[in-house]
Amino acid sequence: MPQKRLATTLLSTLLCAGLAAPSLASDDSLQEAIDYRSGVMNVFNWNLGPMGAMLKEKIPYDQAAFARHAKDLASAAALDVLSGFPDDSVSDDSAAMSEIWLDWDDFAAKYDDLKQASAKLAEVAAGGDKAAIAEQFDATRKTCKACHKQYKE
C-alpha cells in the first residue's frame, strides 16, 4: 500500500515534533500493541453483536443479557485503549490508518465519544427502557462508525 508508506514517512517526520501518542520501543512492542488494540476491538464486537441482533429481533430480546453486554462494552471502552496506538505503529497487520497519528487529538476525541456513549448505554440498559436502549445503542454505534470512517482501513 504505497499511500500508507508515504503517509508513514510523512508521519515519522511530523512525529519528531513529539505529539501526544505513546511511543514504541521495538518490533515486539509493535506486535503487542496490535494484538492489544485488536483484542479490545474483539471484545467490543463480542458485545455489540448480540445487542444489535436483539434490537433487530434476530435473536430473542433478553434484558439481563443486554445489560451485561452493555456493561462489558463500557468496561472495555474504559480501558486505556489509546496506549495500544503508540507513535508510528502503522503495520500491514493492522487496520489502523496512519491518519490516527497525523490527527491524534481528533482520534482521541472520537475514542472518548465511544467511552461516553457506551457508559451511558450501560446505564440506560440497566434501567430496562427498551426504546431508550435502542436510541442509545444507535448513538453508540455512530461513535464506532465515525472513528472507523476516518481511521480504519
Added chain:
Amino acid sequence: MPQKRLATTLLSTLLCAGLAAPSLASDDSLQEAIDYRSGVMNVFNWNLGPMGAMLKEKIPYDQAAFARHAKDLASAAALDVLSGFPDDSVSDDSAAMSEIWLDWDDFAAKYDDLKQASAKLAEVAAGGDKAAIAEQFDATRKTCKACHKQYKE
C-alpha cells in the same frame, strides 16, 4: 493432534448431559468466541507485561502506570470471559484444551481466582505499598499459571 480429537469426541458425548458452559450455534460463533477469548488474553498480557517488567526492574517503576495496568487487568478479568468458552469450542486455532469442558466447574473456579486476585491487585496497587504490590502480583500470576497448566496447550 489426535489426543485433542479423542478428547473432543469424548467431550461431545459427555456434553449431552448438559453442563454449565454456554452453547455454540455455528462455525461463525466458534470463530467469534475464539477471537473474543484470545482478545481478552491479549488485554491481560498487555497489562501483565509492564507490571512484571517494573517489578523485575527491567523498566523503571512508575506507580501511576502500575496502578493503571492493575486496574485495567482487573476490569478485563471482570468481563464475562467464560461466555467466550461455549460448549465444545475446541479448535486448532485456539489453545483452549477440551479439558475445560470436561471439568467446567473447576475451570470456572480457577477463572474466578484470577478475577479475585486481580481485583485485589488493583486495590493494593492504588495504595502504593511496593512490597505488598509485588506479593499480590505474584499471587495473581499464580492464578494465571494454575489455569494455563491444566487448560491451555
